[in-house]
Amino acid sequence: MIQDEKDTLQQFPTATRYELQLILNKPFAEVEGQEKITYWNNEDVALEEIYLRMFPNNAGDLMVVSELQIAGKESPINVDFENTALRVDLPTALQPGESTILDLAYTVQIPTDFGGNYGLFSYIDGLLALDQVYAIIPVYDDEGWNVEVSPPNGDMIYTDPAFFTVTIQSPVELVIASSGVMVDEEEKDGIKTQTVVAGPVRDFYLAASVKYATVSEQIGETLVTSYYPEGYKEGGEYVLEVGVNALKTYNDRLGTYPYTELDLVGTPMDAGGMEYSGIVAMGIQYYDPDVVFSGLPAFTYLESIVAHEVAHEWFFNIIMDDQIDEPWIDEGMAQFLTSLYYEDTYGPSAASSYRESWYSRWNRVDSKLMPIGLPVRDYTEAEYGAIIYGRAPLFIQSLHDDIGEEVFSEFLHTLFVEYEWSILTTGEFRSLAEEVCNCDLQEDFETWVYSQ
Template sequence: MLSVYRVIQVERGYQRRSDKGMRTRENLTLLRFFTLLVMLSLAACQTPVPASTSEPTQEMQDIFDAAWGDRELFRANLVSSEQGILDELPGATEYHIEFTIADDFKLIRGHEAVLFTNQEDTSLDAVYFRLYPNVTGGRSIISNVTVDGEEVETRLEEVDSSLYVQLPDLLEPNSSVVLELDFNIEIPREMGDYYGLFGYFEDVLVLDTFYPMIPVYDDEGWNAAVPQMNGDLTYNDAAFYLVRVHAPVDLVVVASGVRVQRTVAGDTQTLTFANGPARDFYLAASDDFTVTSEKVGETTINSYALAEWKAGANEVLKISVNTLRSYNSRFGTYPYSEMDLMSTPMLALGIEYPGAMGIALGLYDPDEVFGGLPSRVYLESVVAHEIAHQWFYNMVGNDQPDEPWLDEALAQYATGLYYQDTYDSSAAESYRSSWYARWDRVDGVDIPIGLPAGEYEGREYGAIVYGRGPIFISELANAMGIGVFDDFIKTYAQEYKWDIGTGDAFKRLAEEKCDCDLTSLFDDWVYP
């Protein structure tokens, strides 16, 4: 579910390096693109106006013990037009997670309680939790597992990345249970597989997919298999998260959702976050984070960076403001009262979570070079791409391991729209030409964009899903007519909001909107 971005021409696993191996054509394309953007941005450049993040006033009571089904705390996380969803989504999973971050950032100890409702049309005899730290360089140790207070049988599966929990009785459709467990999570100090998104590196704590989470159950059963090396790890339903964090008092903690309470006792702060509806919970923290902010409508955008890269944080804020205005108009209102972007260490260039996005540290350094080009070339498209995932991944979910094109190709296409709206058609076309340069990495081979991520080999994943993918979306827009397509994509974003979109549903809605048969186009581009 969590899509790591590989920006314009950089694949997801791309690390900081020199210009070795980059194509000459690709560099020239980007250089022309960069030159054009510099000229345009000089005319459009404005000094960001910082705005303080509003924090809801709460009585200093133990709000963490809110009753199951009480969604009032989540109202602060949503703009007014989106708060009606709190009366909808019956049966959405609810997480209450409490944990302590050790002073040396080597261990997390916590407790998790989950209200899980069977929303399927069949009875369930078990529930799975994903334990991603066991495949991302750390270690997750689970104990004291109960279901409605009763001890149950459990076992680790899929190279310890999944925990099977046997239910005491069959869970019938629309019935609920409360699952509880304790967890100890070892935090790595060296970046592991899956792009180094989980651990403590360069004085920044990044907690990607760290807590035990319940995956989607669909027509294939529980999505609990060993994660594929390509693409994203998670595939989750929209849920509600109430999270209490105990951390060193001087730590600047940034997390999905909105902070609804903070107390301090000695050298420890206790923070409570309300996050939902959302498909994940993420946290990043550092003693050295500084923040600059600006408000767009009811949403406060916060740009966090290490103190030495404050200028980069200002640039990210400016890009984010323009991006949010573009996407609010094109796809529907961004649902949250906050949007956080953080400079974080990783072996990719960006990563998105609900209401929060990590941007690679190197992109904040104006002297850094990626593939022989200035970091400025990549920073803008990374930010625009990651923000697009707030609509295509978070609001509209999809099976990211098996249908990654549904969020990644759409996020790439949306980035082109950002350039169109912020600059002009010339800037947009310059950016879109990078899709072809990416596809050229596999010599323009007609590999379907609709394969599971794990079926692509080597450079194919980035070239096809991020290069050929948005080219297909563009071809689809031309076939439908741009006006009809614009209406279609906004309708898709709204009709499947907080639900799961599929390739079949995407095609079906497109055909309804254009009153045409798109089978041939999908066969040529999407399907094996």
């Protein structure tokens, strides 16, 4: 953490602690994992069970838990939600303020194709992408445990801040990019063991390859590093340049990025990019400056993807929203902040031409007046892309235009101060905006957000 955030570490004495031991061996067909979770009941009700989500199983039955101990006692393994969740039945209910320890042993098969999760969990062309290679505890709220079979569109992580200590054993030549910072590294007989710590974070991601090279730049207290496979130097350097400028814009417009490291990594995926805590991944297909997609150079896409994914460090990681029930908040804000990146980097006309992309997205469903505030499952795939990535930033832009630049800018700073490491709901978004503008936004929200 940067100096200003050092106190943050003391703010979460009862946040979930994950201790992972991962073994990555050639030919990287599977990961062997051990996971120890220290979980405190921070809710105001006793808990009979704890759910752990197994996201690798969204792409097939890849993750198998072979052993579960609750407070040191061997326990039965119950899977649920089409094998995407582990249900831990506690021998006695966990009272508010009490903690327990779960120990798991597991293996995860690594697919060599894009599979069912856009390739975010894969080993393709010598690049290893491990999107949540462990079991993670979702948010418990007034709906109970936020666990379900994930809808095919949209993001899946909805978690409270947690702390990770991850030990990764791998061949020495493997270059690893991950959430958090490396605190220890040992080498013996061609095997290296790295210890990485991260937190407070929403998740833990890692990508690795023997082909990765890096280029870095220090911005304030944060070291920004771009990881790119050999042969993609131009793309890797471009990603660093965009990432650095995006970081500067959001530091300025919202509040300073809290970690000492931000990693940007290129991986094969059937998507533009994906956000994780302290690290973002971009589709490697956009790293080649000579490639053209739909008449536009790959770098045009790459620039907006990097700016968008880096913006998620503020909306998703620092400020979480329910990505399944209210996806407009983090996706709409990430899109809107991308326009501020263009404005601060090149000026207002670049920002307004980027904003055209929101209209073209929305146009894909004929600019249908569909509310932006619906859960992922209520949109078709086409509607999700058009409404959440097109109409949602247009709403935020219209809010900005209504309340004016100065008040809107105060709203952004206040959001950061009030909701850092918390969960932001649509209701809270509205009341904070109303508080800052000292105005009634009922009509705005009815026009854009709420279903009638």
